[in-house]
Amino acid sequence: MSRPSWWGRIHLGFTYAFLYVPILVLVGLSFNESGLATSWGGFSTKWYGELSRNDDVQEGLRNTLIVAVGATVLATIIGTLLAVGISRHVRNPVIESAFVAPAVMPDIVLAVGLLMLFTAADFTLGLTSVLLSHTLFCAAFVTAVVRTRLQHVDASLEEAARDLGDSAVGAFVRVTLPSLAPGILAGALLAFTLSIDEFVIAFFTNGPTSPTLPQVIYSNVRFGVKPDINALAAVLLLVSMIVVLSAQRLARLTDSIGQQ
Amino acid sequence: MLGPGGLYFAVFFVVPLVLVVGYAFLTPSRFGGAQRPVTLDSITRLGEPVYRGVITTSITLALAATIIALVIGYPAALAISKLPQRWRTVALVAIVLPFWTNFLIRMYAWIVLLNNEGLINRLLRGMSIVDEPVALMNNRPAIVLGFVYAYLPLMILPLYAAIERLDPQLAEAATNLGASPITRFRTVTLPLTAQGALTGALFVFIPSLANFIVPELLGGGKTATLGTLVRDQYLKARDWPFGASVTMVVLVIVGGVVVLQGRLSKRAGAAA
Amino acid sequence: MTDAPTSVELTATRSDAHDSPANESNPLLGMVGVMRRFGDVVALDDVNIDIVGNEFFSLLGPSGCGKTTLLRIIAGLDDPDGGSITLDGDDLVAMPAHRRPVNLMFQSYALFPHLNVERNVAYGLQRERRPKAEVRTRVGEALETVGLDGLGKRRINQLSGGQRQRVALARAIVKRPRILLLDEPLGALDKQIRIQMQQELKRLQHEVGITFVVVTHDQEEAMSMADRIAVLRDGRVEQIASPETLFERPATRFVAEFIGRTNMLEPSDGRLFSLRPEQLRLLSADTAASTGARTMAATVRDIQFYGGVSHCTVQTDLSDPTASMVGAPPSIVVALIGSTVVRPGDDVVVSWKPEHEVEIQR
Numbered sequence: 001m002s003r004p005s006w007w008g009r010i011h012l013g014f015t016y017a018f019l020y021v022p023i024l025v026l027v028g029l030s031f032n033e034s035g036l037a038t039s040w041g042g043f044s045t046k047w048y049g050e051l052s053r054n055d056d057v058q059e060g061l062r063n064t065l066i067v068a069v070g071a072t073v074l075a076t077i078i079g080t081l082l083a084v085g086i087s088r089h090v091r092n093p094v095i096e097s098a099f100v101a102p103a104v105m106p107d108i109v110l111a112v113g114l115l116m117l118f119t120a121a122d123f124t125l126g127l128t129s130v131l132l133s134h135t136l137f138c139a140a141f142v143t144a145v146v147r148t149r150l151q152h153v154d155a156s157l158e159e160a161a162r163d164l165g166d167s168a169v170g171a172f173v174r175v176t177l178p179s180l181a182p183g184i185l186a187g188a189l190l191a192f193t194l195s196i197d198e199f200v201i202a203f204f205t206n207g208p209t210s211p212t213l214p215q216v217i218y219s220n221v222r223f224g225v226k227p228d229i230n231a232l233a234a235v236l237l238l239v240s241m242i243v244v245l246s247a248q249r250l251a252r253l254t255d256s257i258g259q260q
Numbered sequence: 261m262l263g264p265g266g267l268y269f270a271v272f273f274v275v276p277l278v279l280v281v282g283y284a285f286l287t288p289s290r291f292g293g294a295q296r297p298v299t300l301d302s303i304t305r306l307g308e309p310v311y312r313g314v315i316t317t318s319i320t321l322a323l324a325a326t327i328i329a330l331v332i333g334y335p336a337a338l339a340i341s342k343l344p345q346r347w348r349t350v351a352l353v354a355i356v357l358p359f360w361t362n363f364l365i366r367m368y369a370w371i372v373l374l375n376n377e378g379l380i381n382r383l384l385r386g387m388s389i390v391d392e393p394v395a396l397m398n399n400r401p402a403i404v405l406g407f408v409y410a411y412l413p414l415m416i417l418p419l420y421a422a423i424e425r426l427d428p429q430l431a432e433a434a435t436n437l438g439a440s441p442i443t444r445f446r447t448v449t450l451p452l453t454a455q456g457a458l459t460g461a462l463f464v465f466i467p468s469l470a471n472f473i474v475p476e477l478l479g480g481g482k483t484a485t486l487g488t489l490v491r492d493q494y495l496k497a498r499d500w501p502f503g504a505s506v507t508m509v510v511l512v513i514v515g516g517v518v519v520l521q522g523r524l525s526k527r528a529g530a531a532a
Numbered sequence: 533m534t535d536a537p538t539s540v541e542l543t544a545t546r547s548d549a550h551d552s553p554a555n556e557s558n559p560l561l562g563m564v565g566v567m568r569r570f571g572d573v574v575a576l577d578d579v580n581i582d583i584v585g586n587e588f589f590s591l592l593g594p595s596g597c598g599k600t601t602l603l604r605i606i607a608g609l610d611d612p613d614g615g616s617i618t619l620d621g622d623d624l625v626a627m628p629a630h631r632r633p634v635n636l637m638f639q640s641y642a643l644f645p646h647l648n649v650e651r652n653v654a655y656g657l658q659r660e661r662r663p664k665a666e667v668r669t670r671v672g673e674a675l676e677t678v679g680l681d682g683l684g685k686r687r688i689n690q691l692s693g694g695q696r697q698r699v700a701l702a703r704a705i706v707k708r709p710r711i712l713l714l715d716e717p718l719g720a721l722d723k724q725i726r727i728q729m730q731q732e733l734k735r736l737q738h739e740v741g742i743t744f745v746v747v748t749h750d751q752e753e754a755m756s757m758a759d760r761i762a763v764l765r766d767g768r769v770e771q772i773a774s775p776e777t778l779f780e781r782p783a784t785r786f787v788a789e790f791i792g793r794t795n796m797l798e799p800s801d802g803r804l805f806s807l808r809p810e811q812l813r814l815l816s817a818d819t820a821a822s823t824g825a826r827t828m829a830a831t832v833r834d835i836q837f838y839g840g841v842s843h844c845t846v847q848t849d850l851s852d853p854t855a856s857m858v859g860a861p862p863s864i865v866v867a868l869i870g871s872t873v874v875r876p877g878d879d880v881v882v883s884w885k886p887e888h889e890v891e892i893q894r
Binding site: 005007008009011012015016018019020021022023025026029077078079081082085086089090098099101102104105106107108109110112113114115116117119120132133135136139143193197199200204214217218221222229232233236237240241243244245248 | 262263264265266268269271272273274275276277279280283293332333335336338339340342349351353354355356357358360361362363364365366367368369370371372373379409412413466467469470471472473476477487490491494495500503504507510511514518
Binding site: 427429430432433434435436437438439440443444447448451452528 | 607608609629630631634635636638640642643644645646655656659660703707
């Protein structure tokens with residue numbers, strides 16, 4: 001019996017307000033001439049211009065993209081292989097949970113562990129160490145996503161292909177992989193988004209010379225805010241919105257294709 | 261198939277975990293890192309009142325955030341499940357969207373709202389409700405608020421999934437047998453969605469426990485939690501063994517909570 | 533009431549000793565002019581049905597005829613758009629769903645998975661705030677009545693389909709409702725168990741004395757269990773009568789064709805007759821019947837053997853004068869007991885008594 005309850009809808013409204021008002025305030029401030037929360041100086045887009053001229057932000061963005069793209073590619077490959085491997089060869093629930101653990105565990109545990117690993121191995125901290133760390137973190141998510149997708153894939157299809165003469169690898173590439181494609185894509189998108197936003201692991205495993213964008217934001221927020229950070233916030237919000245909505249569309253599109 | 265991935269996980273996941281456990285039993289070196297001799301000092305330090313307090317504080321704050329998230333999240337998930345079908349996806353996406361915005365930006369937004377020169381204070385003074393700025397942040401409630409704000413979507417989603425899975429005929433049967441709407445909720449809906457609530461609780465509690473950003477940005481750095489303690493040991497005090505042992509505490513608490521959730525879930529375990 | 537004669541009025545004028553004495557002046561459940569629309573679709577259209585106490589009643593019809601909608605409206609899980617429903621003379625629609633003395637047994641049973649058998653059955657009594665001792669006693673009695681005593685502590689997922697059905701039954705009857713509604717109660721069961729349960733339900737109804745209203749699309753089921761049946765089609769009532777009356781004197785073509793099989797005769801004067809396969813006989817071509825029976829030449833086309841009975845489809849010889857006189861269709865079904873010696877291709881003579889042709893108002 002789902003007759004709409006007015007109290008319920010009011011509560012829901014307040015929940016949305018709670019979630020969105022803070023972010024919308026930032027967006028509003030990004031257009032504030034004075035850039036301060038204390039006074040409204042009139043509508044202006046100058047902070048967006050300032051943002052594009054902010055070297056730290058630009059550099060952070062560049063570093064973040066390098067890491068994100070690299071980590072996404074690696075994590076997607078590793079995650080997909082793992083997903084297939086686990087579903088076929090692993091029966092032990094302990095081992096299964098070990099592969100999803102990095103996704104559920106508090107990020108600081110991974111962060112310090114990886115820091116100690118790199119130090120013990122005498123590996124210089126920098127973008128590479130961040131990339132390797134993000135790859136692990138994201139691979140756990142990709143594995144989980146692809147495994148879910150795997151449940152919808154008929155295992156007998158690959159067997160049929162091999163019966164028709166294809167090799168094991170060939171059958172996998174030509175038959176299973178295409179049906180997994182929506183899941184792999186979703187996993188990749190997830191990995192990319194996670195890496196771009198990831199702060200804690202990067203904070204611990206990065207060197208001093210090439211901060212990622214979240215690290216730049218952190219310094220800004222902690223040590224002194226230039227108003228163009230509001231513009232950055234608005235831009236990031238817009239990007240998130242586009243990513244989430246396209247992921248949604250993509251999911252629905254590929255779902256209907258995948259449902260052969 | 262499992263080869264490359266398994267190897268990667270072994271190197272970049274298992275080894276770091278082993279290191280965390282291992283370092284906890286070593287002695288700090290001068291410039292970070294660790295060395296022999298093996299000692300229990302870093303472990304026993306945890307028993308000191310200061311650190312016991314940090315552990316208690318962290319658990320309390322995370323628990324408070326979890327409960328508040330549950331109180332806010334359950335009615336919200338319920339309300340979404342009663343929306344007409346075509347609005348539900350939109351409603352859910354709208355819940356998740358803020359979660360995909362950068363974490364730091366979202367905390368920064370609350371700083372803008374809460375600090376003494378921030379929007380809320382300005383509003384209060386502007387409406388002459390107060391004369392002096394009210395200290396809305398740099399305290400513990402602000403930390404809890406930050407946690408709730410950060411992880412509320414993670415509470416709502418599994419709750420919604422559990423509510424959606426309920427057989428609507430069960431509610432009808434309860435009504436037909438004489439249950440008023442409130443009784444129906446108490447005796448049928450609530451017990452059967454308990455598992456979803458437990459999952460959501462886990463998704464809020466675990467990240468809140470070891471988070472150091474929120475206590476720093478919204479708590480003014482005045483409250484020491486497990487997260488800030490770990491960060492300080494590794495990046496300021498350079499006492500890695502102690503940092504490792506605190507990290508182990510985090511792992512133990514998380515492990516314990518997961519096991520607890522599993523047990524409670526099984527007991528609530530109703531429909532297959 | 534209305535201008536055009538409704539099916540109910542037709543039935544009333546045809547009523548004879550075969551109908552159970554329906555006390556229409558003082559019904560337990562009276563439905564008048566019930567209407568329900570879903571957007572453009574009319575689910576119930578001017579439904580008038582009276583159900584009396586201690587009766588096994590059935591709502592029968594193909595899917596989409598509105599029977600489940602009607603059931604849900606009686607239970608209070610849906611509201612009618614028009615018309616009135618009274619229970620013991622009181623307005624039922626005005627009562628909130630959880631206060632109606634009407635209990636529903638769901639097609640899917642809707643047993644609470646988080647409660648064991650006992651607690652499921654006790655649920656309704658607890659909502660009445662009965663004292664614990666009373667609840668315990670009545671639950672025990674109910675479980676005994678449905679044959680589940682001793683299984684009180686079992687969890688629902690440990691029960692078989694038949695057992696779950698009994699729990700659902702016990703849960704509904706333990707509250708001693710004025711009316712027990714059952715939505716396709718036997719649909720999920722295997723055939724053998726279904727036949728058993730049909731007898732069980734009849735016995736149960738007599739034992740507890742509560743009026744049962746069973747919704748089903750299976751006419752054999754309705755015929756074997758019910759005292760009276762309301763046949764519905766597209767939201768309207770076609771006929772309300774006892775199983776025997778529905779079979780021997782169907783009021784409309786739909787009822788004639790829905791209940792069992794029939795052959796429709798359409799003589800040239802525009803009238804319509806139903807002739808049941810069970811009333812037909814097959815004679816070999818050279819045995820003439822002279823007992824006042826009608827005969828007609830035909831050729832055997834197909835035989836379906838069901839064990840106890842065979843249905844023999846014959847192709848009518850339309851040049852035979854009897855065929856054109858009665859308006860026989862090109863093919864006719866004859867029911868024969870057991871197996872038969874005729875084979876496809878044989879020439880036969882179909883014979884029947886004229887009084888078995890039942891006239892149908894269209």
